[in-house]
Amino acid sequence: MAKTQQQDTAGTQQKDILSRVQDLGAEMLNRLPDVPGGAKVAEMLNESKSRLDEMQRKLLGLDALEQRVAKLERELAKRPATGKSMTPRKGTESARPAPEAEPPA
Numbered sequence: 001m002a003k004t005q006q007q008d009t010a011g012t013q014q015k016d017i018l019s020r021v022q023d024l025g026a027e028m029l030n031r032l033p034d035v036p037g038g039a040k041v042a043e044m045l046n047e048s049k050s051r052l053d054e055m056q057r058k059l060l061g062l063d064a065l066e067q068r069v070a071k072l073e074r075e076l077a078k079r080p081a082t083g084k085s086m087t088p089r090k091g092t093e094s095a096r097p098a099p100e101a102e103p104p105a
Contacts, residue, residue: 032038 031101032042
């Protein structure tokens, strides 16, 4: 019974500390425009938020790509090996003859 009272007291104290920190943070955000350069800081914070949102969207897109790649790898692993090597095809540039250099005049 004594432990639960101590845990309750510790939990209450932690909530009090967290609510104080939250209140101080809210107060500072309200005072930010009054501080010299505070508007610039607020602008930078908002810009950071939009950049983080954009980064999050890109990372979610990467998750979808990773899933597609994993699916393709599984499908490729199921196919029987044909014995052919996977050498890249030669491009049209290598098929063209090299231009002949003209002798100096």
